[in-house]
Amino acid sequence: MRILVADYIYTPSGYLQNSAILFNDKILEIEKSEMLIKKYPDAIVEFLEPHSVIYPGFINTHVHLEFSANKTQLKYGNFTKWLKSVIQNRVELMSDCSDETMRQACHEMLKSGITTFGAISSNGIDMQVCKEAPQRVVFFNEVIGSNEDFNENIYSDFIHRFDASNTCKSDTFIPAVALHSPYSVNKSLAKKVINFAKKSNLLITSHLLESKSEREWLDSENGELGDFLKESFGAIKPTNNIDEYIHLFNEIKTHFVHAVYATKDELNILYAQGHSIAHCPRSNRLLGCDRLEIENIKCPISVATDGLSSNWNLNIFDELRAALMMHNKGDLELLSNYLIKSITSNAAEIFNLNCGTVEIDKDADFAIVKLPNEPSSINEIGYLTILHTKNVSRVYISGERYV
Numbered sequence: 001m002r003i004l005v006a007d008y009i010y011t012p013s014g015y016l017q018n019s020a021i022l023f024n025d026k027i028l029e030i031e032k033s034e035m036l037i038k039k040y041p042d043a044i045v046e047f048l049e050p051h052s053v054i055y056p057g058f059i060n061t062h063v064h065l066e067f068s069a070n071k072t073q074l075k076y077g078n079f080t081k082w083l084k085s086v087i088q089n090r091v092e093l094m095s096d097c098s099d100e101t102m103r104q105a106c107h108e109m110l111k112s113g114i115t116t117f118g119a120i121s122s123n124g125i126d127m128q129v130c131k132e133a134p135q136r137v138v139f140f141n142e143v144i145g146s147n148e149d150f151n152e153n154i155y156s157d158f159i160h161r162f163d164a165s166n167t168c169k170s171d172t173f174i175p176a177v178a179l180h181s182p183y184s185v186n187k188s189l190a191k192k193v194i195n196f197a198k199k200s201n202l203l204i205t206s207h208l209l210e211s212k213s214e215r216e217w218l219d220s221e222n223g224e225l226g227d228f229l230k231e232s233f234g235a236i237k238p239t240n241n242i243d244e245y246i247h248l249f250n251e252i253k254t255h256f257v258h259a260v261y262a263t264k265d266e267l268n269i270l271y272a273q274g275h276s277i278a279h280c281p282r283s284n285r286l287l288g289c290d291r292l293e294i295e296n297i298k299c300p301i302s303v304a305t306d307g308l309s310s311n312w313n314l315n316i317f318d319e320l321r322a323a324l325m326m327h328n329k330g331d332l333e334l335l336s337n338y339l340i341k342s343i344t345s346n347a348a349e350i351f352n353l354n355c356g357t358v359e360i361d362k363d364a365d366f367a368i369v370k371l372p373n374e375p376s377s378i379n380e381i382g383y384l385t386i387l388h389t390k391n392v393s394r395v396y397i398s399g400e401r402y403v
C-alpha cells in the first residue's frame with residue numbers, strides 16, 4: 001500500500017487540502033495526511049512537490065490513432081475539402097502509420113495525464129498498440145459503408161475485427177462498436193451493427209452532424225458534401241435521414257461525436273435516450289465547423305482531442321485551453337470546472353468505468369499536476385490547472401506509476 005500526500009486533491013466534494021490517499025490498485029482511503037500516515041505505519045509514503053494537485057486520470061473519449069502519421073497531408077479549413085484529402089491520402093497515411101508512430105501518440109496522451117482513451121479503429125492496425133498501451137482503452141471497431149450491396153462483406157469484416165479485439169478483452173482493453181456517421185453507414189447495416197452492440201451489451205459511438213454540409217446533404221440532398229459523395233461514390237440520395245438515424249440508437253446509450261449542427265429537437269432525443277456528446281473544439285475549428293454551444297447542452301459532454309487527422313497534437317491540456325478560449329462567454333471558474341469534469345467523472349460515466357473520480361473503491365488512476373505557485377484561492381485551481389499545465393508530473397494507472 002502507498003500513500004500520496006498532496007497540497008490539493010480533486011474530489012467530487014471539491015479540492016481537499018493537506019490530505020492524502022491510501023491506495024493499492026484501488027483507492028482505499030482519503031484522509032488528512034497526518035492521520036492516514038499514523039494509521040498505516042507500514043505504507044510507503046510519498047510527499048508530492050509543493051502546489052501539487054492530485055486529479056483522477058484524464059479520459060480522452062475520442063481519438064483516431066490510425067491517422068497519427070498526418071502532419072501536413074490533410075487540408076484544413078473546410079470539412080468537405082478535408083474529407084476529400086482524407087480519402088485521397090488514406091492509403092498512404094495508414095501505411096506511414098507505424099506501431100512506433102501510434103505508440104508515440106499514446107505516450108503523448110499519457111504525458112498529459114490521459115489514463116484512458118477511446119480509440120476509433122477503422123481497420124484494426126491500431127489493435128496491438130492499444131492492447132499494449134499502458135492506458136485503459138475502449139477499442140471502438142468502426143463500420144463504414146453507404147452502399148447496401150456490400151453489406152454482407154462489410155459486416156463480416158466488422159465481425160472478424162470485433163472477434164479479434166474480443167480475444168484481447170481485459171480490464172484495460174474493452175472492445176466496443178463505432179458507426180462512422182449518418183452519411184456513410186446505410187440504414188440496414190447500421191441496424192445490424194447496433195443490434196449486435198445491444199445484444200452483446202457493448203459501448204457504442206458515432207460521429208453525428210459534424211459539419212454544415214453534412215446537415216445540408218441529409219436534410220435536402222444537396223450542398224458540397226452531397227456533390228462530393230455523388231461525384232466520388234455515385235451517391236444518389238442520403239443513406240439516412242437525421243431523425244431516423246438518431247432513433248436507431250434508442251435504448252442503447254450512445255456517445256455521439258461533435259453534434260455541432262444538431263437542432264434543439266434532435267438534442268432533446270439525445271437527452272431523453274441518455275446519450276452523451278464528445279466535444280472536440282480544435283478539430284471543429286480546424287475543419288471549418290461551428291462552435292458546439294456547450295452552454296445549451298443538457299447531456300454529459302466529454303472534451304476530446306479527436307485524431308491527428310484533425311489536430312496538431314493529442315495533449316488534453318491544449319484541448320482544454322482551446323475550449324476555454326473558444327467558449328468565451330460565461331464564468332471562467334465555472335467553465336474550467338465543467339471542462340475538468342468533462343474529462344474525468346463525466347467521461348468515466350459515459351464509458352461505464354470505475355475511475356474518473358478520487359473516491360474510495362475507485363481504480364487508482366491519477367494525473368498529478370504541479371501548479372507553478374500557490375493559488376490565491378482554492379476556487380481558482382481549476383483554471384490555473386488548465387492554464388499552466390502542458391504535461392503532468394506523475395501518472396498512475398491501477399496504482400502503477402507510468403510517468
Ligand SMILES: [Zn+2]
Pocket residue numbers: 062064120207257306307
Ligand atoms: Zn472522429
